[in-house]
Every structure is written in C-alpha cells, then in structure tokens.
Amino acid sequence: MERDDRSVNRRTILRATGASVVGVALAGCTGGGNGSTEQPENEEDSSSTKTAEDESGDAAESSGGSSDFGGWMDNVSNFESVTDATGKDKVTVKVGAKGNGGAYAFAPPAIRVSSGTTVVWEWTGKGSFHNVAAKDGSFKSEQVNKKGHTFEHTFKESGTHKYACTPHEPMGMKGVVVVE
Ligand SMILES: [Cu+2]
Known part of the structure; x- marks a missing residue:
C-alpha cells in the first residue's frame, strides 16, 4: 500500500x-x-x-536569460542576472572589471539589448591583456591591456551571443549578449 x-x-x-x-x-x-x-x-x-x-544553449534562450545559459555562465563570479539594456542605441561593457579572482571580468557580464544595438567594450587597463571573442567567431577584438581602448559590435540577429576573453576564459571571464 x-x-x-x-x-x-x-x-x-x-x-x-x-x-x-x-x-x-x-x-x-x-x-x-x-x-x-x-x-x-x-x-x-x-x-x-x-x-x-x-540543446542547452537554446533552452537558456527560451527561458528569457534568467538561467545560466547552458552552463556558460556557471563560473562567472560577477554574474547574477541579465541586465536589461533594451531600447538603447549603445551599451557599454567594461573589460577587466573586478571579478573571477582579480580584474578578470566583463561588467555587466550579461546584457539584454534590442536588435540593432551597438555594444561598446571598454578596457579598464586592469588584469593584464584581454580580448572580446565571440564563441561562434562572429566578432573578435585584439588582445589589449590599455585603459580606454574600445571595441564595438552591432548586434542585428536575435538570439544569445556568447563571448569570452580568450586568455581568461577558463577563469570565468565570459559574457553574453541576448538580442531581442
Ligand atoms: Cu581577460
């Protein structure tokens, strides 16, 4: 029974x-x-x-970005939630922000933007050389350690775009841009 x-x-x-x-x-x-x-x-x-x-990546996408993006953001120490930056022409993300045991983070690490938004990554000059490299290869900056350096990419295709700093990806220097 x-x-x-x-x-x-x-x-x-x-x-x-x-x-x-x-x-x-x-x-x-x-x-x-x-x-x-x-x-x-x-x-x-x-x-x-x-x-x-x-396909865990798609699952993260359809849940509106409130998840960990299929594990991609699991070890990103400064990631808590997706920052809403929709409706803006330009959004700035810091490269070499505090996180992941030093200045090895993007901030904010996860943003949601409208299609057509230009994301401008701006180097803090801290944490040695960083770059911004899309996981799917759709954009990639050079490796720089200079404060004030910028790299930008305009996002047109909706979906979740994952990127990382190539030398510090294992430490959790990763981010996502969710395009609506
Ligand atoms: Cu880096």
Missing part, C-alpha cells in the same frame, strides 16, 4: 515538472517582449520543448 502511494506521488511530481517546463517554453515562444500573451499550441510546443532541453 505504501509503495503504491509513493509511486503515485512520484508520477505526480514528474507530471508537475513536465508542466512547468512546457510553461517556460511557452513563455519563451511568445517572445517579442510581450511576455503576457500566452499562446498554448499543445502538441507542437511540447515536442519543441524536448529539443530545447537537448
């Missing part, structure tokens, strides 16, 4: 977990910044949820 109860409980928990995953996926699918509109599309959405779970 006890066993039966337990298995029922477990099944209930599993079902509840599945439901919340679908809920997250739905919230992500509405996209476009109007998070209040829910469009339940049942079967198709639950299958696309499985795909998103397999």
Whole structure:
C-alpha cells in the first residue's frame, strides 16, 4: 500500500515538472517582449520543448536569460542576472572589471539589448591583456591591456551571443549578449 502511494506521488511530481517546463517554453515562444500573451499550441510546443532541453544553449534562450545559459555562465563570479539594456542605441561593457579572482571580468557580464544595438567594450587597463571573442567567431577584438581602448559590435540577429576573453576564459571571464 505504501509503495503504491509513493509511486503515485512520484508520477505526480514528474507530471508537475513536465508542466512547468512546457510553461517556460511557452513563455519563451511568445517572445517579442510581450511576455503576457500566452499562446498554448499543445502538441507542437511540447515536442519543441524536448529539443530545447537537448540543446542547452537554446533552452537558456527560451527561458528569457534568467538561467545560466547552458552552463556558460556557471563560473562567472560577477554574474547574477541579465541586465536589461533594451531600447538603447549603445551599451557599454567594461573589460577587466573586478571579478573571477582579480580584474578578470566583463561588467555587466550579461546584457539584454534590442536588435540593432551597438555594444561598446571598454578596457579598464586592469588584469593584464584581454580580448572580446565571440564563441561562434562572429566578432573578435585584439588582445589589449590599455585603459580606454574600445571595441564595438552591432548586434542585428536575435538570439544569445556568447563571448569570452580568450586568455581568461577558463577563469570565468565570459559574457553574453541576448538580442531581442
Ligand atoms: Cu581577460
């Protein structure tokens, strides 16, 4: 008897977990910044949820950036949440900010911007040589240790763009730009 109860409980928990995953996926699918509109599309959405779970990067994307981006931001000491910088033409990110055991951080490490925004990385001059290198190779700066140096990239394609400082990536000098 006890066993039966337990298995029922477990099944209930599993079902509840599945439901919340679908809920997250739905919230992500509405996209476009109007998070209040829910469009339940049942079967198709639950299958696309499985795909998103397999490709962890996409799963981070569809949850609106509140996650750890598939582990990418796990060891980034100054990452707490995604900084909302939508609706701006230009956004500045510090290179060589305090974090990761020294001046080995981007700040803010994770930002959300509107499509067409130019992100300007500005070197603090601290923590030795840094660069800004997209994980997918779409942009890459030279390695510099000069205060006031800048590098910029204009983001047009929506999605999550991961980048790192090549020499300090293992220490957690990483960032993301989420483009809406
Ligand atoms: Cu660096």
